[in-house]
Amino acid sequence: MIIVITTVSFLIHLYSTGFMKGEEGYSRFFAYMNFFVGSMLVLVLADNLLFLYLGWEGVGLCSYLLIGFWYRDGDNGKAAMKAFVVTRIGDTLLAIGLFILFVNLDTLHVQEVMQRARQLWPQGSILATIVAAMLLGGAVGKSAQLPLQTWLPDAMAGPTPVSALIHAATMVTAGVYLIARTNVLFSLAPDVQFAVAVIGAITLLMAGASALTQRDIKRVLAYSTMSQVGYMFLALGVGAWSAAIFHFMTHAFFKALLFLGAGVVIQALDNEHDIFRMGGLRKSLPAAFWAFLVGAASLSALPLVTAGFYSKDLILLDVWSSARGSIWLWAAGMIGAVLTSLYAFRVVFVVFFGEKETTVRKRPSTPMVVSLFVFSVFSIISGFVQMPENLGNVTFFTDLTHVALPGVPLLPVSASRQTGLQIAASLVSLLGIFLSGLLYLGRPSYATRLAEHRPGSLLHRVWSSGWGFDRFYGTVFVAPFTLFARWNKDDFVDLFYGGLGRLARAGNELLVLTQSGRVRWYVMGLALGAVIFIGIVVFV
Incomplete structure (x- = not known):
């Protein structure tokens, strides 16, 4: 860590x-x-x-x-x-x-x-x-x-x-x-632990769908993070502690790479965030293109050559074979894998291919390029510290973490079944990349029509708004609380402290009256004070 x-x-x-x-x-x-x-x-x-x-x-x-x-x-x-x-x-x-x-x-x-x-x-x-x-x-x-x-x-x-x-x-x-x-x-608390897995599964699906409809390049990556952390929660929920932390590590490298690559694009285009106002940038911004390509490939778990493949594959395998897992949780992870590669390469194809929509105004500096290069390397090689038996049987990562993190209670899985699960996970990732290329390279007008006509337009509206959670919370919680706060702005606490302030102000106004600027009032005040003083001395 x-x-x-x-x-x-x-x-x-x-x-x-x-x-x-x-x-x-x-x-x-x-x-x-x-x-x-x-x-x-x-x-x-x-x-x-x-x-x-x-x-x-x-x-x-x-x-x-x-x-x-x-x-x-x-x-x-x-x-x-x-x-x-x-x-x-x-x-x-x-x-x-x-x-x-x-x-x-x-x-x-x-x-x-x-x-x-x-x-x-x-x-x-x-x-x-x-x-x-x-x-x-x-x-x-x-x-x-x-x-x-x-x-x-x-x-x-x-x-x-x-x-x-x-x-x-x-x-x-x-x-x-x-x-x-x-x-x-x-x-x-097995019920709570199962809730962790369910929350992760639902979040990775909902966030993946929302990422697919965002126009802002950084918001795509934000929903992507929600989805990938959902995979980590899914692993934690079935007891795959090491798998969750392994994906934590690989995700740190390729997600940083994607954000920094997006930063190069945004800065080069004078703070433009809309991916559909970009396009054709692979030649004018080669560093950002290759960085984003490697990051998207690792995010999509491109088989064998990316770190994301090994960490996500380990999660899916543990969800399948864990005594606390289920076929439904595994299916959610597989559907999420399709969505992940679909939205990741949607950004790659829209931003770096197609027709050029704008002009590059600024080139990345040397420190920025160096960081992109190092993150690109880590996004590939960091997965090789933990590999399944049929692909090398490397257990370096779990050997480091087994003291702090207990093993997963696994059900027996044959070698052929394990290979089949790996192939299935690889195929769904490749399917997402293929569909993304088909929609955003081959037939971009078809993707536009899907988003503009029912039922696609309805789904697009729901997904792009984050499933309406902001509106729901605003209506159910924020608006009533704001209304109550305005109604209750003069509660007894405010009245008490406000009363102290008004009392002090009234006393000040009375004192101001004594400072009239007329000598006879001052002489009368002195005489009255002298009489009171003499009275106290004589009679007390």
Whole structure:
């Protein structure tokens, strides 16, 4: 974890020296970025859940500061506030879970918590279930999973390196780390652990569909992150702890690569985000093209040659063969694989092929190109640290993590069945790439007609709006709360403190009356004061 976080963060910082050059607030940007990375390191290195929570809140604060970095634009400030408020819901649930742990186990030291929980709580106990549910609430909020996922697409308002850091190495994957770190508590609450898998499966499908309809290149990648973290939750939910962290690692590399490649395109086209206003950029921006191609291939789990293939294949295999898995969860992962390759190569084909829609105004600097190259290499080779038996039987990653993460309770799967599952996973990824090429290279007008006529237009409207969650939350929660706040703005607390202010103001006005500027009033005041003073001395 430390190696992944520090490596990815260093390369993003290197990229940022070129991307942010000449921007107002250059020093402030790097101060926030370093604070962000430091908070994530505190979160990961903490052996105590209280210190983990300190890092947890630190990354939340930094996300607010960095998403709203260009604060002069009001929309950026709103996006930052939305991220801060929505994630606070999950953070509150996490805090409640930590209180319950401390009250019942008398410690927050991670190893002691796990040990005492095993001894005191039987599997399925009410306390274990409540605590695991609270921790899941925190993870759902921070990792932008259903139903607290609405903040992530709007978080694209920040600078592109910020998006890369949030999605690849810090905030969004913090929830995955939390569940993996407290895996014993979730093992003691099988219903909650199954809920983790269900949430992951639903989120990866819904986010994949939404990514397919976005026009903003960064919002495509935002929904992509939600979907890929959904795969990690799916793995965690069936007990495939190592598989989830393995995908965490490979995803960090190829998602950072995709965001930084998108940053090159956005900056070169004078802050243009709409993919349909781009086109034909593979020759004018070769570095971005090759980086995006490698990143999209790894995201799509292109067989054998990409890191994403090995990590996603391991998740799908474990979901199939785990005693806690099911055919439905596996099917969700397979459908998600088709959607992933479909939306990933949709961006590649629309942005870098076809007719040229705009002119390149700025070339990427050397630090930006170097970062893209290194991330491209990692997006290919990082998967080779864990390979299945029939493809080399490399277990370097699980050998490193087996001490901290228990093995998966697997059902026996024959070698031929395992090979068949790998072939099926490869075919669905290739199918998505083929369909994407057919729709956006071969017959782009057909894709347009699908989106404009029913039932495609209805699906397009629902998917592009994020399944209407923002509108639903705005209607059900935000609007009534705002109405109540306006109605209750003069409650007894405000009346009390407002009354103190009015009392002080009235006293001040009375004192002002004594300062009339007329001498006779001053003489009378002195005489009256003297009489009172003499009276006190004589009679008291």
